[in-house]
Amino acid sequence: MAKTKQKKQHAPAKTPAGRFFQRLGVILGTLLLICVTTCAILACYGAIYVQNVIMPEVEKSSINMVTSETDLSSAIYYYDHSSGSYAAAQTLYASENRVWVSLEDIPQNLIDATVSIEDKRFWTHKGVDWRRTAAAVKYMFTGQRIQGGSTITQQLIKNLTGNDETTVRRKVLEIFEALEFDRNHTKEETIEWYLNAIYLGHGCYGVSTATEKYFGKQVSELTLAECASLISITNNPSKYDPYSQPDNNLQRRNLVLDLMCEQGYISESQRDSAKAEKLNCVYGSDTGNSETLGSDSEYYSWYTDAVIEQVIADLEDQYGYDETTATNLIYSGGLQIFSCLNPDVQKQVDAVYTDSANFAQYASRRGQALRSGITVVDNATGAVVALAGGAGEKVGNRIWNCATDTLRPPGSSIKPIGVYAPAIEEDLVLPSSAEDDTPFMENSDGTLWPVNSEGYYSGLTDVDHAVTESLNTVAVKVLDTLGLQNSYNYLTEKFGISTLVTNYETSTGAVKSDLNYAPLALGGLTKGISTLEMASAYAAFPRNGVYTHPYLYTVVTDSNGKVILSNGDYDVAFDDNKQATITGQASSKTILSERTTFYMNSMLQNVVTSGTGTSARLSGMTAAGKTGTTTDDYDRWFVGYTPYYTAAVWTGYDSQETINAAVNPACVLWQKVMSSVSQGAEDTGFQSTLQTVQCSYCSSSGKLATAACRAAGCAKTGTFVVGDEPTTYCDRHYYDSKGNMILNYSRTGAAAKARISGEVSFIRKKPVKKKEPPKKADTEKTDEETAETGEEATDHEEQTEEDSPKDDEQQDEKPKDETETGGDTPETEETE
Ligand SMILES: [Zn+2]
The missing domain is CATH 3.40.710.10 (DD-peptidase/beta-lactamase superfamily)
Structure with a gap:
C-alpha cells in the first residue's frame, strides 16, 4: 500500500501507460546487463573449464575409443615358471558374446527404427542435438532428473567410455566427446558401432547376438516388426524384455513403428501390417550368462570366471562404470589381465574337483549331488592362485561359483x-x-x-x-x-x-x-x-x-599397455618383444x-x-587348520594351511540337507588337493623368529604344574614365547593333610547345572604305603578345606560315566582305583 502511494506522488505528470513502459525499460535494461555480465563470467569460467578439465578428458576417452576400434579381444595371462615369462591362459574374444555385424548386413529397417526412436535428427546433427539438449537443460532447471537428449553418438560414447554418471560435468564432457567423435567418423560408422555395442538383455551385446537369441536367425533376416521389437529393448532391457515383458515390448515396438511411419521411413500400410504381427520370439535353451555363440566348445576355467568377475567389479568400483560397460571392456577393450594363476596348483585342484568319484559317495538322501568350492592362496604373496567353483565338468561360462559366490x-x-x-x-x-x-x-x-x-x-x-x-x-x-x-x-x-x-x-x-x-x-x-x-x-x-585382501590379478592394462587396475603397487613394463615384467606387491596389512x-x-x-x-x-608336510560344521551337518568346512599354501573348502548341497558322512568331506577334499600340491616341497614347518621355552603347566589352571596336577592328569607340556610362561604354581589341585588330591574349583549358575564328564576332582590317597590307611572314609570329607569343594564332590556323585578318551589316556599312568573321575563313580565302571 505504501509503495503505490509513493509512486503516485513522484510521477504525477506521466500517464499510467508511459510510466509502465519507462519502468519496463529500466527493468529490462537491468536484466540485460545482469544477463550479459553473468554470461560473460560464465563464459570465462566455461572456457577455462572446457580447456582445463573437459578437453583433456575428451582426448583421454578418444584414446580409449581408438583402442576399442583396433583391438577387440582381451587376454588373461599367468606367470609360467618354467619359461620365466607370461603366457596366455585365456583369450577373451568379443565374439563370445558379441558377433560383429557390418553395416551392409544390417537391414535398413533396423537402422531406420533405431534412428526413429532414439535420435530422429541423427543424419543431420553434428553429434549433438542442440534442441534436445536445450530441452534436457530445461528439465534440469525445473528440478527433474537430467535425462534424455542423448544422441546415438552420445549413447555410443557412453557405451564405449563406460561413463554412466548423470552429473552435469559428465553431460558436458559427453557433449564435447560427441562433437569430437562426429568430426572423426562418418554417420555410417557411428550407427554400425552403435548397433554392435548396445546391450539387449540376457547377456547379449550387439544386435547380432540378440537376434540369434530372440529370433533364432541372422540380423539380415529380420522382418520390419522384428527390427522394431529388437531396438525397443535397448532403452531398458529388463522393462522391454520380449520374454518376460512381452506386452511392454509390443507396446514400444508399435511406438517405434508409428515413429517410423511419421518420419517417412515406412508407409502406413507397412506400419499396419507390421503392427498386426505377433511377437515371435524363440525360446532358446541357451539362457543367462552362457556365452556359447562362438565356435569354442571349451568353457572358461573357474579361475578365469573369477578373474573376469573381479576385474568387472574393480572397473565398476574404480571408474564408476556400470556392469554393461565394464563387461564390454573385458570382452572388447583389448585389456591385458595379468592373473595370479598358478597352473601347477590349479592342475591339482582340477584333478580332484573334476573327478566325480570324489563326490559321488556324498549324494544326499533326497539325491542331491554334493557341491563344493575351494580357494587356494599362496602364502608367499597372499594371491589367490587356484580355485574350483564346483564338482565335475564345468557346464558353462561365468556360472555360479561355489568358491566365490556361495555364502x-x-x-x-x-x-x-x-x-x-x-x-x-x-x-x-x-x-x-x-x-x-x-x-x-x-x-x-x-x-x-x-x-x-x-x-x-x-x-x-x-x-x-x-x-x-x-x-x-x-x-x-x-x-x-x-x-x-x-x-x-x-x-x-x-x-x-x-x-x-x-x-x-x-x-x-x-x-x-x-x-x-x-x-x-x-x-x-x-x-x-x-x-x-x-x-x-x-x-x-x-x-x-x-x-592381504583376496586378489586374482596383479595388474590390468589397456591395449596400449597402460595400467588401469593394480592390486597394490604392482606395475608392468614391456620389453621390445612385448614381454611383460611385473614388479611390486599387493597392499597388505599386519593384523x-x-x-x-x-x-x-x-x-x-x-x-x-x-x-x-x-x-x-x-x-x-606340516599342516594346520580348523573344521567347521553347521546345524544338522548342512555345511561342512575345512580351512587349513601348509607353510606354502592356504586353502578353504566348503561342502554342502544346493538345498539344505544333512551331509551323511562319517568323515568331513571338506577335510578329505582338502587333503587330496594339498597332498598333491605339497609333493616334493620341503617341510619347513611354520617359521618363527621368536624365542620360546617349554614348560609343564596345568591345563585346569594355566599355571605351573605340581605333583597334584600330574596326579589329576592335568599336566601338559607347552611351548611358550619367552616371557609368557607361567611363573606361579597351580592352586586348583592340591593335596590335603591326608594326602588326597583335591580339585579346588566351584561353579555357579548355568555351569553348576551341567553334568561334567571326565573331570578329576578327587583322588583318594593310596592306602598301602608308609602311613597307615585311614580308618573311615567319612573323615576324609571333614578334612576338606572348603564347603564348596564338598559340594563339588557331591555334584559329581550324581553324574553318569561319560569319560572322554583323552582323559583316560592321561590317567593311564595312575592306578585306576585311585582316580575318581566325573564324581565318585564306582571303579568297576572304568573301562580301558
Ligand atoms: Zn593343576
Whole structure:
C-alpha cells in the first residue's frame, strides 16, 4: 500500500501507460546487463573449464575409443615358471558374446527404427542435438532428473567410455566427446558401432547376438516388426524384455513403428501390417550368462570366471562404470589381465574337483549331488592362485561359483578368526589358559547353552584342548571376554570378512544381526562366508600376521599397455618383444603379531595331528587348520594351511540337507588337493623368529604344574614365547593333610547345572604305603578345606560315566582305583 502511494506522488505528470513502459525499460535494461555480465563470467569460467578439465578428458576417452576400434579381444595371462615369462591362459574374444555385424548386413529397417526412436535428427546433427539438449537443460532447471537428449553418438560414447554418471560435468564432457567423435567418423560408422555395442538383455551385446537369441536367425533376416521389437529393448532391457515383458515390448515396438511411419521411413500400410504381427520370439535353451555363440566348445576355467568377475567389479568400483560397460571392456577393450594363476596348483585342484568319484559317495538322501568350492592362496604373496567353483565338468561360462559366490555359515571354522586369534592378540588368553567347559548360559526353557558337538561338558580345560576338540562352550566364553564388538571388528576390519551383517532383514521380515554369541563364536552367520574370504583370512596365520585382501590379478592394462587396475603397487613394463615384467606387491596389512600367529599355528596344527581335523593330515608336510560344521551337518568346512599354501573348502548341497558322512568331506577334499600340491616341497614347518621355552603347566589352571596336577592328569607340556610362561604354581589341585588330591574349583549358575564328564576332582590317597590307611572314609570329607569343594564332590556323585578318551589316556599312568573321575563313580565302571 505504501509503495503505490509513493509512486503516485513522484510521477504525477506521466500517464499510467508511459510510466509502465519507462519502468519496463529500466527493468529490462537491468536484466540485460545482469544477463550479459553473468554470461560473460560464465563464459570465462566455461572456457577455462572446457580447456582445463573437459578437453583433456575428451582426448583421454578418444584414446580409449581408438583402442576399442583396433583391438577387440582381451587376454588373461599367468606367470609360467618354467619359461620365466607370461603366457596366455585365456583369450577373451568379443565374439563370445558379441558377433560383429557390418553395416551392409544390417537391414535398413533396423537402422531406420533405431534412428526413429532414439535420435530422429541423427543424419543431420553434428553429434549433438542442440534442441534436445536445450530441452534436457530445461528439465534440469525445473528440478527433474537430467535425462534424455542423448544422441546415438552420445549413447555410443557412453557405451564405449563406460561413463554412466548423470552429473552435469559428465553431460558436458559427453557433449564435447560427441562433437569430437562426429568430426572423426562418418554417420555410417557411428550407427554400425552403435548397433554392435548396445546391450539387449540376457547377456547379449550387439544386435547380432540378440537376434540369434530372440529370433533364432541372422540380423539380415529380420522382418520390419522384428527390427522394431529388437531396438525397443535397448532403452531398458529388463522393462522391454520380449520374454518376460512381452506386452511392454509390443507396446514400444508399435511406438517405434508409428515413429517410423511419421518420419517417412515406412508407409502406413507397412506400419499396419507390421503392427498386426505377433511377437515371435524363440525360446532358446541357451539362457543367462552362457556365452556359447562362438565356435569354442571349451568353457572358461573357474579361475578365469573369477578373474573376469573381479576385474568387472574393480572397473565398476574404480571408474564408476556400470556392469554393461565394464563387461564390454573385458570382452572388447583389448585389456591385458595379468592373473595370479598358478597352473601347477590349479592342475591339482582340477584333478580332484573334476573327478566325480570324489563326490559321488556324498549324494544326499533326497539325491542331491554334493557341491563344493575351494580357494587356494599362496602364502608367499597372499594371491589367490587356484580355485574350483564346483564338482565335475564345468557346464558353462561365468556360472555360479561355489568358491566365490556361495555364502554359507562357517560353523566352528570361524573360531580361530572370530575368537582365539583376536583374544591372544588382545592378551586375554594363551593356549595354556584354563577355561571351564561348561554351559555359558541357561535358556529360558531351561536348556543349557551352548552344547558341544560331542554332547557333553568336560569341565576345566585349556584353550589348546578347546581348539583341538572344537569345544563350543570355551569359544563362547573366550568371546565373552573379548567382547562381541571387538570380535566383530577383527572379522570385518582385519580378516576382511565382508558378509557379516548387523541389521539384516530376511525375506520373512525378521531382522538379524551377526553381532552376537552364536554367529561370532560358533559361526552361525546370517549370510555366511565365501571360501575366497575364508582362505585369505586364514592365510594371515602362516604369513606371520600379514593379511592381504583376496586378489586374482596383479595388474590390468589397456591395449596400449597402460595400467588401469593394480592390486597394490604392482606395475608392468614391456620389453621390445612385448614381454611383460611385473614388479611390486599387493597392499597388505599386519593384523596379528608374530606371537599370536605362533600360538595359532601351534594350536591349529594340533587340530590336524590329534583333533577334529585328523583326516586332513598330510604325509611329509606340516599342516594346520580348523573344521567347521553347521546345524544338522548342512555345511561342512575345512580351512587349513601348509607353510606354502592356504586353502578353504566348503561342502554342502544346493538345498539344505544333512551331509551323511562319517568323515568331513571338506577335510578329505582338502587333503587330496594339498597332498598333491605339497609333493616334493620341503617341510619347513611354520617359521618363527621368536624365542620360546617349554614348560609343564596345568591345563585346569594355566599355571605351573605340581605333583597334584600330574596326579589329576592335568599336566601338559607347552611351548611358550619367552616371557609368557607361567611363573606361579597351580592352586586348583592340591593335596590335603591326608594326602588326597583335591580339585579346588566351584561353579555357579548355568555351569553348576551341567553334568561334567571326565573331570578329576578327587583322588583318594593310596592306602598301602608308609602311613597307615585311614580308618573311615567319612573323615576324609571333614578334612576338606572348603564347603564348596564338598559340594563339588557331591555334584559329581550324581553324574553318569561319560569319560572322554583323552582323559583316560592321561590317567593311564595312575592306578585306576585311585582316580575318581566325573564324581565318585564306582571303579568297576572304568573301562580301558
Ligand atoms: Zn593343576
